[in-house]
Amino acid sequence: MSPERIAESLHPLERKVIVHLKESCSVDDLMKKTGLKQVEVMRALQWLKNKKLVTIEDYSKEVVKLDTNGKTYLKDGLPERRFIKALGSKTANLEQIAKKAGLNKNELRVSIGILRRKNIIYVFRKKDVIVTLTQSGKRFLVEKMDEEKLLEKLPVEISKLNDAERETLNQLMKRKSIVKIDTIKTKTAQLTQLGQKVLKIGFEENVIDKLTPEIIVSKGWKNKKFRRYDIEAPVPEIYVGRRHFVNQAINYVRKVWLEMGFKEMTGNFVQTSFWNFDALFTAQDHPVRDMQDTFFIKKPESGRLPEKKIVDNVKKTHENGYTTGSIGWRYKWNPEEAKKLVLRTHTTVLSARTIASLKEEDLPAKFFAVGRCFRNETVDWSHLFEFNQTEGIVVGDVNFKHLIGYLKEFFRKMNYEKIRIRPAYFPYTEMSCEVEVFDPIHEEWVELGGAGMFRPEVVKPLFGREVQVLAWGLGLARIIKNYYQINDLRTFYKNDLKYLRSVKEWLL
Numbered sequence: 001m002s003p004e005r006i007a008e009s010l011h012p013l014e015r016k017v018i019v020h021l022k023e024s025c026s027v028d029d030l031m032k033k034t035g036l037k038q039v040e041v042m043r044a045l046q047w048l049k050n051k052k053l054v055t056i057e058d059y060s061k062e063v064v065k066l067d068t069n070g071k072t073y074l075k076d077g078l079p080e081r082r083f084i085k086a087l088g089s090k091t092a093n094l095e096q097i098a099k100k101a102g103l104n105k106n107e108l109r110v111s112i113g114i115l116r117r118k119n120i121i122y123v124f125r126k127k128d129v130i131v132t133l134t135q136s137g138k139r140f141l142v143e144k145m146d147e148e149k150l151l152e153k154l155p156v157e158i159s160k161l162n163d164a165e166r167e168t169l170n171q172l173m174k175r176k177s178i179v180k181i182d183t184i185k186t187k188t189a190q191l192t193q194l195g196q197k198v199l200k201i202g203f204e205e206n207v208i209d210k211l212t213p214e215i216i217v218s219k220g221w222k223n224k225k226f227r228r229y230d231i232e233a234p235v236p237e238i239y240v241g242r243r244h245f246v247n248q249a250i251n252y253v254r255k256v257w258l259e260m261g262f263k264e265m266t267g268n269f270v271q272t273s274f275w276n277f278d279a280l281f282t283a284q285d286h287p288v289r290d291m292q293d294t295f296f297i298k299k300p301e302s303g304r305l306p307e308k309k310i311v312d313n314v315k316k317t318h319e320n321g322y323t324t325g326s327i328g329w330r331y332k333w334n335p336e337e338a339k340k341l342v343l344r345t346h347t348t349v350l351s352a353r354t355i356a357s358l359k360e361e362d363l364p365a366k367f368f369a370v371g372r373c374f375r376n377e378t379v380d381w382s383h384l385f386e387f388n389q390t391e392g393i394v395v396g397d398v399n400f401k402h403l404i405g406y407l408k409e410f411f412r413k414m415n416y417e418k419i420r421i422r423p424a425y426f427p428y429t430e431m432s433c434e435v436e437v438f439d440p441i442h443e444e445w446v447e448l449g450g451a452g453m454f455r456p457e458v459v460k461p462l463f464g465r466e467v468q469v470l471a472w473g474l475g476l477a478r479i480i481k482n483y484y485q486i487n488d489l490r491t492f493y494k495n496d497l498k499y500l501r502s503v504k505e506w507l508l
Contacts, residue, residue, distance in 0.1 A: 017030055018044075052195075084140055119136055265391070266371070267353060272338065276345060319331065348473055355454075355459060366392075370388065390479075395467060403433075417438070419436070421433045424452075448475070477489050
């Protein structure tokens with residue numbers, strides 16, 4: 001912005017302040033020169049700094065101020081002054097002086113010590129302690145002592161005291177609550193070269209700074225200029241209400257699948273082991289079902305199994321392979337083990353239940369799920385006991401090429417440009433694969449999820465006949481962490497409000 005335009009945009013407070021900045025000036029000095037309050041001066045300086053018209057430097061200064069006793073002594077007189085007044089040019093004993101001057105024992109003792117050290121009084125004894133002014137001390141009946149002169153001068157910066165005043169200050173500091181030193185932080189401002197140019201241009205006097213109903217009605221705006229609006233002026237941050245950034249990503253994932261023609265699967269977090277493990281052809285003695293990996297529910301401990309036909313089909317598949325062409329796991333299947341309730345360890349449980357509910361007339365069908373899963377993991381930077389997963393199945397006359405197409409389209413919509421599929425092994429799919437994407441920051445391929453075609457041992461017991469089912473289960477945190485530049489998975493569930501406010505919106 002040109003100096004002319006900057007000059008036209010200055011606020012009234014800025015104009016009042018900048019004209020006094022031909023030389024470096026402190027905030028206190030600007031307050032005196034402009035008549036503005038401290039907050040107004042500070043606001044004007046900050047605006048001028050934002051426009052690069054001034055530079056601001058912080059500095060500290062030590063200021064000597066009156067303390068509680070000092071304020072009293074300034075009003076009523078120092079104890080030694082009251083002592084001198086009570087004594088006058090006479091000779092008197094201490095008891096008379098103390099009573100006349102209104103001094104307590106401590107003030108009397110201090111006064112004697114100071115006045116004797118300064119050779120102002122002479123003390124001698126007869127029957128009582130007698131005091132008289134010395135010849136040199138008589139001048140203090142009319143002259144002020146150095147301590148009195150300094151008290152009257154306060155408050156003052158230490159740097160502005162001369163050597164004699166500094167010595168007097170040191171003596172006063174030894175006395176109780178007469179003076180105190182405060183460190184005051186202040187600022188000084190100085191014009192930049194741009195500021196000097198703006199100041200030379202000058203400012204319009206007949207300028208309207210804000211438009212009011214009165215000005216409009218009275219047509220007071222005629223033949224006047226409006227202050228130029230500063231579109232570069234900083235504004236306070238406003239934190240609007242919004243969803244948690246993980247929920248924003250989840251909603252976007254849901255939108256992607258819906259746009260691709262999928263229907264959403266939903267279900268409870270708590271499921272029977274039958275749906276979570278048995279229906280997916282996971283043997284009842286498989287280590288994944290142990291407490292080390294799974295959260296088992298204590299109350300109630302067991303749930304209900306589905307209709308007898310499905311249970312029998314799954315039982316036969318485990319024991320002898322049913323009619324799938326498999327020999328099964330070749331053990332005695334236990335229905336009580338299948339009834340145990342667990343927190344679902346994957347959203348694939350929803351795929352199993354959906355396949356079991358389908359009829360021939362429903363085919364072909366496409367379903368997805370986005371939801372929380374739970375595993376008995378030790379929490380660290382790469383593991384959580386609670387995480388989000390997105391699941392998908394396509395049922396019908398489909399093949400492995402269709403699976404690759406769906407996965408590539410999904411990840412393309414998630415803003416991954418380089419995607420590749422490589423062979424893998426998973427217990428309930430064959431063929432199986434893993435999806436990898438290229439991380440341009442670390443320049444390496446990263447695995448983001450597993451997929452495959454459900455084995456007959458999964459599909460036939462549930463649907464009643466063999467049918468092709470494409471399936472995938474993808475960890476959501478791995479997919480979205482690059483967008484949010486998160487390396488520690490625990491960050492997804494931090495309750496740090498400052499951090500949550502700073503996280504960018506999901507704008508894919």
